[in-house]
Amino acid sequence: MTGADALAAVLALPAGxxxxxxxxxxxxxxxxxxxxxxxxxxxxxxxxxxxxxPPAGDFLQVDDLNIVFIVLNTFVGFTAAFFSxxxxxxxLEIGRVTPAxxxxxxxxxxMMMFGMxxxxxxxxxxxxxxxxxxxxLTTVLMVGLYRTHEALEAAWKYFILGSVGIALxxxxxxxxxxxxxxxxxxxxxxxxxxxxxxxxxxxxPAMLNVAFVFxxxxxxxxxxLAPFHAWLPDAHAEGPTPISAVLxxxxxNVALYALLRFKLLMAANETAVAPGPLMIALGLLxxxxxxLMLYHRRDIKRxxxxxxxxxxxxxxxxxxxxxxxxxxxxxxxxxxHSLTKSAIFFAVGNVTQIKGTxxxxxxxxxxxxxxxxxxxxxxxxxxxxxxxxxxxxxxxFLVVTTSFARxxxxxxxxxxxxxxxxxxxxxxxxxxxxxxxxxxxxxMHGSLAPLWLHLALVYLIxxxxxxxxxxxFQTVAAMLG
Amino acid sequence: MHGLEFDIAxxxxxxxxxxxxxxxxxxxxxxxxNTFALxxxxxxxxxxxxxWIQEAHHLYASAALALVFxxxxxxxxxxxxxxxxxxxxxxxxxxxxxxxxxxGMGLVALSILLMLQLTAAAENPLAREDLAFALSVILxxxxxxxxxxxxxxxxxxxxxxxxxxxxxxxxxQGMPLVxxxxxxxxxxxxMIVVGVFLFRIRERFDSVDLESLDEFRxxxx
Numbered sequence: 001m002t003g004a005d006a007l008a009a010v011l012a013l014p015a016g017x018x019x020x021x022x023x024x025x026x027x028x029x030x031x032x033x034x035x036x037x038x039x040x041x042x043x044x045x046x047x048x049x050x051x052x053x054p055p056a057g058d059f060l061q062v063d064d065l066n067i068v069f070i071v072l073n074t075f076v077g078f079t080a081a082f083f084s085x086x087x088x089x090x091x092l093e094i095g096r097v098t099p100a101x102x103x104x105x106x107x108x109x110x111m112m113m114f115g116m117x118x119x120x121x122x123x124x125x126x127x128x129x130x131x132x133x134x135x136x137l138t139t140v141l142m143v144g145l146y147r148t149h150e151a152l153e154a155a156w157k158y159f160i161l162g163s164v165g166i167a168l169x170x171x172x173x174x175x176x177x178x179x180x181x182x183x184x185x186x187x188x189x190x191x192x193x194x195x196x197x198x199x200x201x202x203x204x205p206a207m208l209n210v211a212f213v214f215x216x217x218x219x220x221x222x223x224x225l226a227p228f229h230a231w232l233p234d235a236h237a238e239g240p241t242p243i244s245a246v247l248x249x250x251x252x253n254v255a256l257y258a259l260l261r262f263k264l265l266m267a268a269n270e271t272a273v274a275p276g277p278l279m280i281a282l283g284l285l286x287x288x289x290x291x292l293m294l295y296h297r298r299d300i301k302r303x304x305x306x307x308x309x310x311x312x313x314x315x316x317x318x319x320x321x322x323x324x325x326x327x328x329x330x331x332x333x334x335x336x337h338s339l340t341k342s343a344i345f346f347a348v349g350n351v352t353q354i355k356g357t358x359x360x361x362x363x364x365x366x367x368x369x370x371x372x373x374x375x376x377x378x379x380x381x382x383x384x385x386x387x388x389x390x391x392x393x394x395x396x397f398l399v400v401t402t403s404f405a406r407x408x409x410x411x412x413x414x415x416x417x418x419x420x421x422x423x424x425x426x427x428x429x430x431x432x433x434x435x436x437x438x439x440x441x442x443x444m445h446g447s448l449a450p451l452w453l454h455l456a457l458v459y460l461i462x463x464x465x466x467x468x469x470x471x472x473f474q475t476v477a478a479m480l481g
Numbered sequence: 482m483h484g485l486e487f488d489i490a491x492x493x494x495x496x497x498x499x500x501x502x503x504x505x506x507x508x509x510x511x512x513x514x515n516t517f518a519l520x521x522x523x524x525x526x527x528x529x530x531x532x533w534i535q536e537a538h539h540l541y542a543s544a545a546l547a548l549v550f551x552x553x554x555x556x557x558x559x560x561x562x563x564x565x566x567x568x569x570x571x572x573x574x575x576x577x578x579x580x581x582x583x584x585g586m587g588l589v590a591l592s593i594l595l596m597l598q599l600t601a602a603a604e605n606p607l608a609r610e611d612l613a614f615a616l617s618v619i620l621x622x623x624x625x626x627x628x629x630x631x632x633x634x635x636x637x638x639x640x641x642x643x644x645x646x647x648x649x650x651x652x653x654q655g656m657p658l659v660x661x662x663x664x665x666x667x668x669x670x671x672m673i674v675v676g677v678f679l680f681r682i683r684e685r686f687d688s689v690d691l692e693s694l695d696e697f698r699x700x701x702x
Contacts, residue, residue: 167642174649177656186655206599
């Protein structure tokens with residue numbers, strides 16, 4: 001098996017899986033086939049890590065930057081599929097979905113994985129846009145899966161805002177082509193990212209500036225940055241919980257990845273406006289805004305959706321500061337956030353099935369009634385709030401120390417936002433986890449293994465980050481400039 | 482670049498902007514759909530003209546797609562949907578026509594100022610003006626989306642926005658076919674999605690009016 005085979009497998013497996021799942025009746029087989037496909041995709045992605053990388057072509061490439069994203073993407077895709085397989089059967093029993101819906105759901109799951117993997121592996125700004133559009137459309141359909149009043153409105157809102165975002169991103173992409181075309185010539189070469197980055201110093205800076213504004217607003221909408229975040233809490237709250245985990249853990253990262261690619265392009269051109277300050281401003285705004293919004297939540301999934309906005313703010317802020325250390329911190333924070341937030345949604349899925357509600361006020365005393373689930377949730381929320389010794393603490397600590405060294409005034413706002421979010425999450429956590437348990441519990445169906453697997457990873461990395469991973473991330477951070 | 486070739490391209494792109502303005506003041510859904518069809522036909526002409534003067538034959542495909550799909554099929558399908566679901570025939574607007582028109586004029590001025598200044602160094606005057614017109618159409622489409630309450634009119638606003646994108650892509654010299662097809666293709670998918678949505682919304686409620694969905698505002702109580 002060569003690197004080229006592994007690359008093909010990462011894309012072909014989910015695409016083939018989607019077709020197969022669309023044809024297969026019977027949700028039990030489909031659910032496990034979904035898990036098997038996701039696992040094989042993850043294995044292929046892990047293969048890319050060790051095998052020789054295929055050379056970059058006009059459409060696809062594997063480099064130091066996207067390999068981090070692709071391994072993370074396929075890993076969380078696999079654990080979320082595993083959780084979904086144990087979880088979704090119960091949704092059928094209580095009549096929230098029909099068997100036909102489930103068939104559609106599993107096919108769409110692989111379709112979405114295909115779209116995200118393609119976006120991450122593309123070496124072509126046009127292809128990347130198409131892939132992100134594909135991932136967006138499939139997630140819109142998934143969010144509307146339950147067909148309730150709320151789910152439809154959430155999906156509609158997501159569809160409209162997502163489409164406008166993606167349309168603006170396309171306009172930005174066209175402008176990048178217009179900037180590249182006098183230098184690289186007409187046709188395909190002017191859309192290939194590796195050509196673009198090599199020739200970027202000779203592009204017209206004014207055109208690049210405007211293009212980046214469109215790309216930042218467009219892809220920023222998909223990242224969930226305030227003030228373009230309005231779709232995010234609804235989409236997280238009303239869709240099936242495994243999809244909330246995938247949205248927070250993966251889809252936001254894919255949009256972030258696109259943004260990073262264009263940030264590199266901007267940074268390569270010395271006369272163009274520096275992309276950093278714009279990203280810093282949006283990042284801080286998202287962080288502080290989301291931290292304040294955390295205090296008013298009544299719905300458990302909305303609570304953690306706002307927490308995702310907060311963390312994407314921190315990550316964009318870190319990449320906006322730039323430099324090896326801040327990039328390292330941003331990258332690590334992105335990985336830790338993906339693992340922790342999807343773990344939280346795995347736990348929340350179980351909680352909502354047990355309690356039959358998403359209302360925070362009706363969920364109490366989980367550590368007493370369901371110790372394994374309850375303590376898992378406590379550990380996960382402590383981690384996302386940034387308590388040591390979790391990996392999130394380490395990455396947040398790095399972001400804070402770097403920003404104090406580089407721009408102390410902004411670091412104060414950062415710390416304020418972090419503390420606000422910390423307070424809100426702990427306040428909510430004490431209500432959910434401790435005290436007298438609320439009664440009327442139903443049996444638990446979802447598997448707890450993915451939750452604890454993610455937690456183990458997050459805390460192990462927090463306690464001791466393996467040297468191999470450190471040097472790997474350092475290489476990527478250096479590449480990000 | 483001959484004077485006449487330039488003038489015709491200019492005329493077609495400019496008329497797209499004009500039709501965008503016409504869409505803003507339509508107060509009947511059927512009239513709005515017809516105006517949208519007109520814009521799609523003009524887009525097809527503009528793209529075909531670009532294909533002719535750039536000698537980029539793949540652009541004819543995009544033009545044909547715009548003509549058949551957006552000029553005929555989509556308006557027809559939306560006509561049917563409006564008829565079958567018994568949606569209000571009036572377009573419900575957030576703001577009056579006059580403020581919306583004024584805002585639209587501001588947006589066009591903005592995009593022309595931005596784009597012409599930006600491309601001042603470019604040797605091809607056509608690409609410059611095309612980008613300016615395209616951005617105007619995009620911004621007017623967005624304006625329509627935010628000032629309309631009804632789901633069908635929002636979809637029309639979005640498609641008008643996409644028209645602007647295709648105009649921009651066609652105006653960019655030699656932009657590869659892959660992207661154009663995918664643009665058109667994604668519009669198709671988007672329509673399917675919308676179709677499914679309209680259907681689903683119909684399944685649950687008697688109206689596709691978003692106002693009726695609005696009683697739910699974010700937070701469960």
